[in-house]
Amino acid sequence: MQATSSVVLLWLLLMAWSAAAQGNLTPGSVTRRIELGPNSSGEAVAVAVSPGLSTVFLFDSELEQAAVDVDTPMGFSIVDVGRMTLRVVPSAKIASGEKVRVSVRFRDGAAPPGASFLLTVHPAHADSLVEVFRSARTVESYQQEARDARAETLRCQEENSRLVSEHRTPGGLAGLLAVSGIDGTGVAGRIVTETVSSDPKSALKPFIVRSYRSKDRVALEVLLRDLRGEQPWTASGAALRGPHGLELKVLRVWQEAPIVSGGTGRVVIEAEATAESARGGFSLKLWEYDGPRTATIGNVAFP
Missing domain, CATH: 2.60.40 (Immunoglobulin-like)
Structure with a gap:
């Protein structure tokens, strides 16, 4: 009963934080084109x-x-x-x-x-x-660039529509139901602290890691400590990379407060994922704003 309550609480907090949380979209597979x-x-x-x-x-x-x-x-x-x-x-x-x-x-x-x-x-x-x-580009190249631009525009429009829709819906569990974020199976949670690995070069170490999955979303709650360096650390972005190079689309990175030397802190990450795409072990990488320090956690599994 206690585990179920913590699962619901985290998702209630995620919905409440959505207006203030940072969005971090995974870059698409659009090819860079440079003309000389x-x-x-x-x-x-x-x-x-x-x-x-x-x-x-x-x-x-x-x-x-x-x-x-x-x-x-x-x-x-x-x-x-x-x-x-x-x-x-x-x-x-x-x-x-x-x-x-x-x-x-x-x-x-x-x-x-x-x-x-x-x-x-x-x-x-x-x-x-x-x-x-270096020389004149082909018509096919321009046509492909136009297709890529249309796809990127459509992606941005869909993302904007999603954000607007979420801001209009109620918060908490009602909000999850309003945006079809959960179905009859509810939200599943798992403590994965014992099975994850931490990169020895990371600026922080995880001491509690919990993973969650709903119908089309996953979330991680990571508690970090042992900060390297004297400057406070705040997560600016995140990447979730799974088997065969699959990268989930990160929707939000929320941090309770900056982590200081000798202290601890909590970071919550939310991403889009179906039950199929959430299978296997994932690597989570967090980085700070305008700084080189990162935290990498491997072998993260979702329920």
């Missing part, structure tokens, strides 16, 4: 990369493979240069927020003779595919 004009100034184009995740550049011209230059190659576990491709995978040695300049040159010597990119390290997200156009 013949008179490009050589200013580096920012590209997001992340430790352990692959970023692939596809060029429409052949590269001078020996002339590809990475400022700090030791910060990458993979730097693979192909005839018209460049694949990079940052290692765990590279810090969040760090910027690495990468320069390439093209074989034919036409304008522009090369290009520069500023790889900016994010703790959890990366631009997975970057198409670089």
Whole structure:
């Protein structure tokens, strides 16, 4: 009976916090497209990369493979240069927020003779595919970009409609019923503290982890301690990555109060997930606002 009460209480709190909670949407699979004009100034184009995740550049011209230059190659576990491709995978040695300049040159010597990119390290997200156009783009490329833009616009409209709908509904359990967040099976909860793993490099350690699942949502309640560093820590975003690279769409990250050195704190994460997509072990990564410290928890399972 006590466990059931705590499950209901958490979801009541989630609904009450929804107006003030931070939204953090998982980036879609839209391809980045970069055009290089013949008179490009050589200013580096920012590209997001992340430790352990692959970023692939596809060029429409052949590269001078020996002339590809990475400022700090030791910060990458993979730097693979192909005839018209460049694949990079940052290692765990590279810090969040760090910027690495990468320069390439093209074989034919036409304008522009090369290009520069500023790889900016994010703790959890990366631009997975970057198409670089040096000559005129094809009609098909523009059509695909238009399709991607329409899909992104539709996603944003759906997300906006969801937020507006939730703000109009009542809070608490009535709100969950109003937005069809639960069905006859209710909300299931599980204490997973004993089975999760903590990355030894994390800025904080979990000492209590509870997972929850409703009809189409999952949530985690994580209590953290042993903060590294003197500055207070506040979660800015979260990523939930499951089997085969599946990444859940995180809807909210809520923190009770900043965590200070020697203290403890609670973070609640809510994400979209069906019963099928919530299966298996997940990795949770939390990062702070404007800082390099992250917390990674592995082998998280939902009811």
